[in-house]
Amino acid sequence: MTRVRIDLFTSLDGYTSTTNHAPDNPMGEDWGRLTTAHIGTRTFRKRVFGDTTGAGTTGIDDSYTASFFEGVGAEIMGATMFGLHTFPDDPDWKGWWGDQPPFGVPVYVLTHTAPRPSIPMQGGTTFHFRSGAIEDVLAEATQAAGGLDVRVGGGVGTARDFLRAGLVDELHLMVAPILLGRGNRLWDDLAGLDLTHKVTSEVSESGTIHVTFAR
Amino acid sequence: MTRVRIDLFTSLDGYTSTTNHAPDNPMGEDWGRLTTAHIGTRTFRKRVFGDTTGAGTTGIDDSYTASFFEGVGAEIMGATMFGLHTFPDDPDWKGWWGDQPPFGVPVYVLTHTAPRPSIPMQGGTTFHFRSGAIEDVLAEATQAAGGLDVRVGGGVGTARDFLRAGLVDELHLMVAPILLGRGNRLWDDLAGLDLTHKVTSEVSESGTIHVTFAR
Numbered sequence: 001m002t003r004v005r006i007d008l009f010t011s012l013d014g015y016t017s018t019t020n021h022a023p024d025n026p027m028g029e030d031w032g033r034l035t036t037a038h039i040g041t042r043t044f045r046k047r048v049f050g051d052t053t054g055a056g057t058t059g060i061d062d063s064y065t066a067s068f069f070e071g072v073g074a075e076i077m078g079a080t081m082f083g084l085h086t087f088p089d090d091p092d093w094k095g096w097w098g099d100q101p102p103f104g105v106p107v108y109v110l111t112h113t114a115p116r117p118s119i120p121m122q123g124g125t126t127f128h129f130r131s132g133a134i135e136d137v138l139a140e141a142t143q144a145a146g147g148l149d150v151r152v153g154g155g156v157g158t159a160r161d162f163l164r165a166g167l168v169d170e171l172h173l174m175v176a177p178i179l180l181g182r183g184n185r186l187w188d189d190l191a192g193l194d195l196t197h198k199v200t201s202e203v204s205e206s207g208t209i210h211v212t213f214a215r
Numbered sequence: 216m217t218r219v220r221i222d223l224f225t226s227l228d229g230y231t232s233t234t235n236h237a238p239d240n241p242m243g244e245d246w247g248r249l250t251t252a253h254i255g256t257r258t259f260r261k262r263v264f265g266d267t268t269g270a271g272t273t274g275i276d277d278s279y280t281a282s283f284f285e286g287v288g289a290e291i292m293g294a295t296m297f298g299l300h301t302f303p304d305d306p307d308w309k310g311w312w313g314d315q316p317p318f319g320v321p322v323y324v325l326t327h328t329a330p331r332p333s334i335p336m337q338g339g340t341t342f343h344f345r346s347g348a349i350e351d352v353l354a355e356a357t358q359a360a361g362g363l364d365v366r367v368g369g370g371v372g373t374a375r376d377f378l379r380a381g382l383v384d385e386l387h388l389m390v391a392p393i394l395l396g397r398g399n400r401l402w403d404d405l406a407g408l409d410l411t412h413k414v415t416s417e418v419s420e421s422g423t424i425h426v427t428f429a430r
Contacts, residue, residue, distance in 0.1 A: 012426065014228060014402065177415075179406045179407065179409045181406025187229065190394060191228070193394055194392065199422060201422060202418060203424075207414060209416050211392075
């Protein structure tokens, strides 16, 4: 059965993304510090960078990163994550991920601007643009996933919309052992999630705290 | 050598204490949920409740609770934690802990109101009231500790004063796997603590995440 999954990076002080976003630094400052453990895993290096040398960490972080990529049949993301707000006037913008994005599945981009035609990419990714209610987009993504999971990929605003609407079966947080002191706050408006979901935590070799809320 | 230690309870969303404090509920609502794991340990039950039946949890939480009570030669706390703000007009107020408080060491209560005479209690605790700078009170407490550690017991405002002043060698957080969504926020103004202190984390059988910042 399809599960709706979210994976997010956060600091110990609860900031999920960072400040000073810019076209040449779309994730903002400090993003590298939040994602060090994930990006350093063998699975990420192989899957995203095409690194087949076997470099990268193994262990608990790598196990979560492998799960991150497994069993996802469709993805949903916000317009900001895709880059529509950074490049609003470029009808040919195809996202940040090059000709062969790492998704490999249909990706539904939420947007309130004029609809764009779908963009098929190499490697199985097709970007679709949808302006409907998130419940409707989720229904379409669930059908496209064919029994696999649907991931809400981000950004944090989109993730929180789905969480607040009670649509998420599993939230996995990668809590980096750092304090950012600024950025977007994850936790506002999410009280009660611990009552509807079971919380489990595990600390990896890198000091990352993996916290999972599962329905 | 004396180390300055702080132990705090926090929720996953970073709230260290709760709302609706009242004379008959001095720690506020939700405090019980924050402290369940600590209070449920065999060591806490024996040390604070005098329970010698062996009841209570063992394991990782109990190990941290045992460390909590070990090696402390003096304690510092804020006026609110002692109860001065709840009972400002009672010159005979002796704190929340009965005739034999669980500290067993000199306790320095920070206050800006008129000085009070020290109060010797049963079991080795003496309450002293000090209105000087926190650095001066810490120097006095350090001398009284005789080579043992000084604990800054709370509340969170007092703890943050010492943390911001760079006076704390070890901060131990007991992060309960719950979301409170309200209360006093731990993390404001503490960015940078991860640069001066090494961060390590461990998850206990109860799901509590023990995070330690150590100089």
